[in-house]
Amino acid sequence: MLALIAGRPPGADAQWLDLQGPVRTIIEENDLLVKTDRHYTQGTKVSSLYADETLPGWLASLSKHIPSIGMGDGHGPNKHGYELGQSIFTPADLKTKQILKTDRPYAGWLYTGMILQRRGMLEEWPVLESFQIDVGIIGPHSLAEDAQIGVHEFRGFDIPQGWRHQLHDEPGLALKYQRSWLFSPSSEGPRWVDLIPQAGLSLGNVETSFRVGTLLRLGVNLPYDFGISTISSLATTEGGWSEGQSTGRYGFYVFGAAESWTVLYTVFLDGNTFRRSPSVEKRPFVAEVKYGAVLVLNRFELALTYVFRTPQFVGQTKDDAYGSIMLKVKY
Numbered sequence: 001m002l003a004l005i006a007g008r009p010p011g012a013d014a015q016w017l018d019l020q021g022p023v024r025t026i027i028e029e030n031d032l033l034v035k036t037d038r039h040y041t042q043g044t045k046v047s048s049l050y051a052d053e054t055l056p057g058w059l060a061s062l063s064k065h066i067p068s069i070g071m072g073d074g075h076g077p078n079k080h081g082y083e084l085g086q087s088i089f090t091p092a093d094l095k096t097k098q099i100l101k102t103d104r105p106y107a108g109w110l111y112t113g114m115i116l117q118r119r120g121m122l123e124e125w126p127v128l129e130s131f132q133i134d135v136g137i138i139g140p141h142s143l144a145e146d147a148q149i150g151v152h153e154f155r156g157f158d159i160p161q162g163w164r165h166q167l168h169d170e171p172g173l174a175l176k177y178q179r180s181w182l183f184s185p186s187s188e189g190p191r192w193v194d195l196i197p198q199a200g201l202s203l204g205n206v207e208t209s210f211r212v213g214t215l216l217r218l219g220v221n222l223p224y225d226f227g228i229s230t231i232s233s234l235a236t237t238e239g240g241w242s243e244g245q246s247t248g249r250y251g252f253y254v255f256g257a258a259e260s261w262t263v264l265y266t267v268f269l270d271g272n273t274f275r276r277s278p279s280v281e282k283r284p285f286v287a288e289v290k291y292g293a294v295l296v297l298n299r300f301e302l303a304l305t306y307v308f309r310t311p312q313f314v315g316q317t318k319d320d321a322y323g324s325i326m327l328k329v330k331y
Contacts, residue, residue, distance in 0.1 A: 016126040019052040020240030022331040033323025038092035043231040049081030071120025079117045086110045088144040094160040102315045105278035106166035108144020111136025128226045130235035132176040139169035168275050173204035178234035180226045191222040200234040208265040219253020228303045230324045241330040251296040261286040281314040301328040
């Protein structure tokens with residue numbers, strides 16, 4: 001594969017640096033798609049990225065002062081946007097009213113965030129740099145209890161009995177950074193295979209971790225982006241429409257990805273930062289594998305992803321799994 005990718009012809013990279021339009025995405029994730037109901041059990045996120053080079057003045061000035069090492073001359077397009085989301089976590093046993101000292105605590109996370117993305121070139125290879133800041137509330141005011149109980153009542157499922165033991169209210173902060181590189185054997189005409197390594201980190205009480213991984217996708221008319229993301233990803237799905245884009249209006253691809261995490265802290269396992277609360281002993285090293293398919297219909301993309309994650313705390317005997325559905329609209 002690396003030998004194939006190394007044969008990519010130079011030039012014709014302008015389409016990666018053409019100005020792109022806005023992007024809107026909505027992601028719904030649920031473990032019901034893999035017929036489980038535990039741990040990370042549901043998440044929803046809506047994101048809106050504006051057209052390239054429409055940043056507010058203060059953000060454009062800030063971006064100019066951030067070094068663009070390894071991104072060519074540093075004058076690639078900038079994009080900004082916002083997101084809103086909610087994530088819900090529960091133990092595996094939803095029937096008991098007692099505190100489960102050996103299982104993940106009940107918790108919710110309601111947040112909003114701001115996104116800055118910068119594209120560039122490392123010689124002839126496209127590069128994406130992503131900065132995100134998410135702020136919100138962890139605890140009862142995240143409305144996770146109301147959301148899960150409401151859905152269970154509507155669907156006729158058993159009502160979770162332990163929400164009285166959820167994490168206490170606490171402000172949440174997540175500072176995220178990721179850099180992605182795209183390698184492909186062709187930059188002219190339709191592409192059929194991309195290899196996209198990624199590395200980044202997250203800082204804050206929501207999660208402090210380091211991550212490294214890679215994504216491989218194969219298909220017909222691969223879009224001019226860096227692949228899809230899930231809610232827990234360090235970067236938000238990008239890739240708006242470009243008038244100079246000559247290929248990729250319609251396509252289809254399958255993908256597989258693997259990522260390793262080194263987790264130093266997360267409130268969802270370590271418990272509240274300033275108050276005594278339920279907690280478990282987290283595992284410092286976690287691996288995640290995901291695969292799926294994406295259908296590209298002109299300015300629309302529909303993605304289905306299955307995610308499998310190794311145990312995250314001591315005493316967890318089974319891997320976690322969930323499904324993710326994403327709709328992306330390019331303007």
